[in-house]
Amino acid sequence: MMAPEITLQNRQLMGKLLVITVLMLGFGFAMVPMYRQICEALGITQSRTVGAVNTQVDTSRTVSVEMVASSAAGLSWKFEALDRTLKLHPGELATVRYRVENTLGRPVTAxxxxxxxxxxxxRYIVKQECFCFSSQTLAAGEVRExxxxxxxxxxxxxxxxxVSxxxxxxxxxG
Structure with missing residues (x-):
């Protein structure tokens, strides 16, 4: 048989553990809305709207962008801009295409x-996606847009x- 003192300490410990368990459970449920608000405040939530509008576009002016393509000496690739010029407003997202062909008889990385x-x-060109971010390997005769x-x-x-x-x-x- 246990001493009444130890029984009382065990009950107190059990009560504390139950309170901690209930608090942890409540905190877990409270994290869902807190997480959503934190993500929304940081701008990392997935937008549920289709075709989000860019409010940072300066429609008061237009910039003409000329696209140029070349290969360095010793690299005889055919490389050209398919979209050579475009006019856009600062802040407006644009997509242009380049075409490259490996005219050498061997695979080449460039x-x-x-x-x-x-x-x-x-300083003012902000690239979202670009073939210049990584090396490009083309097989002999391969053409890529x-x-x-x-x-x-x-x-x-x-x-x-x-701008050019x-x-x-x-x-x-190597």
């Missing part, structure tokens, strides 16, 4: 580098009304 004119424009998804930042200088985006492929040695 990286593309972007340059801009005027040079300062590079590659998109670039970008926008001109609304913070771009007001007098920057024409130039991509150049360089072979990766």
């Amino acid at each position: 990286n593309a580098r972007m340059s801009t004119a005027p040079e300062i424009a590079g 590659m998109p670039v998804v970008f926008r001109v930042s609304p913070d771009a200088p007001k007098d920057m009304d024409t 985006l130039s991509y150049t492929f360089f072979e990766v040695k």
Whole structure:
């Protein structure tokens, strides 16, 4: 038989453990709405609207973007911009396409580098998707279309009304 003192301590411990269990269960249920609000405040929730509108587009002005393509010396790929010029408002998302063909008789891996004119424009080009983010390996004779998804930042200088985006492929040695 247990001493009454130990029985009392066991009951008190059991009561504390039950209170902790109920609090943990309640906290678990409370986390769902708290998590939703935190995600919404941070902007990481999935939007349930179709075709979300970009409110950051500056419709008061237009920027003309010229697309240029080239291959470095020693890399005889055919590389061209399919969409050579476009006009867009700063902040507006645009997709342009490039076509590349490996004319060499062997597989080749190459990286593309972007340059801009005027040079300062590079600060205001925000790329979402680009073949320049990783090396591209093309088999002998392979032809590929590659998109670039970008926008001109609304913070771009007001007098920057024409931008040239130039991509150049360089072979990766080794």
